[in-house]
Amino acid sequence: MANYIVNSNRLDGLKRGDVITEKDLEGANIEHLLESGHISTQQVKKSGKTKDTDEKE
Amino acid sequence: MATTVYLSNPALTINSVNLTDQATEATLTFEYDQLETTAFGDTARKFGAATVTSLQNNTFEVTLFQSYEGSETEATIYGLVGITTNIVVSPTAAGLVTPTATSPKYTLAGCYLASHTPISASLGELSQITLVFAGGTLTKVTS
Numbered sequence: 001m002a003n004y005i006v007n008s009n010r011l012d013g014l015k016r017g018d019v020i021t022e023k024d025l026e027g028a029n030i031e032h033l034l035e036s037g038h039i040s041t042q043q044v045k046k047s048g049k050t051k052d053t054d055e056k057e
Numbered sequence: 058m059a060t061t062v063y064l065s066n067p068a069l070t071i072n073s074v075n076l077t078d079q080a081t082e083a084t085l086t087f088e089y090d091q092l093e094t095t096a097f098g099d100t101a102r103k104f105g106a107a108t109v110t111s112l113q114n115n116t117f118e119v120t121l122f123q124s125y126e127g128s129e130t131e132a133t134i135y136g137l138v139g140i141t142t143n144i145v146v147s148p149t150a151a152g153l154v155t156p157t158a159t160s161p162k163y164t165l166a167g168c169y170l171a172s173h174t175p176i177s178a179s180l181g182e183l184s185q186i187t188l189v190f191a192g193g194t195l196t197k198v199t200s
Contacts, residue, residue, distance in 0.1 A: 007128070008074075008127075008128035009128075010074045010075045010076070010128055010133070011073055011074060011075070012070050012073060012074075012075045012145070012153060012154075013154060025073055027073070027143045027164075027166060028072050028073035028142075028143065029072050029137070029140065029142055032072060032136045032137060032140075032142075033072065033073065033074070035136050036074075036128070036132040036133050036135075036136055037127055037128055037132055038074060038128055038132075038133070
C-alpha cells in the first residue's frame, strides 16, 4: 500500500508532514489530491552506505 | 418561540479538503424524485408510497472565495470538474470530527461537479465562485 505525505493543512484531521496511507483518505480522489499538491508520494530514501554481508575468511 | 438560535457557521470538506475558511454560503438539498402513484379511483393526486421507491436527487451548492495560492480554492477545485467526489458538511466544525444528534455530519458520496468558473471577477470585489455538486448518495451520521 502506497504511503503519502501531507503537504497542506487543509486535509481534515491531518496536518502537514503526516505520513498516511489510502486508508486515511477513504472516499477521496487520491489522484486529484496528488495533482493539487495536498499530498505527495513518499519517496523511500536509499542509504548511501553499503553493507558488506559476505563473511570474511 | 425558538428554543435554540443557530448562527450559520457550517464546516465542509470537498474531496477531503477542508475549505471552510473560504466558504460563505452552503446549501445541501436532500431530495427524492417525486413519482406519481395516482391511479383510477383516487380522489386526489398521490406521490410515492409508505416506503421510499424513488431515487435520491441531491445537490450541494457552495460559494467560495477564489484563491490561486497552493492548496487553496483553485488548486482544489479545478481538477474535480467532470468527475465525482465526496462532500462532507456539518453545522459545526466539531461535527465533522465527532458528529452528534445536535451537530450531525452529512456525507454526499459520489456527487458530480459539472462546471467551474476559474475566472469570476468584478471590479472592486473579492472574487467568488459558486459550485453545484449534483447527484450522489446522502448519508447522515449523528454519533
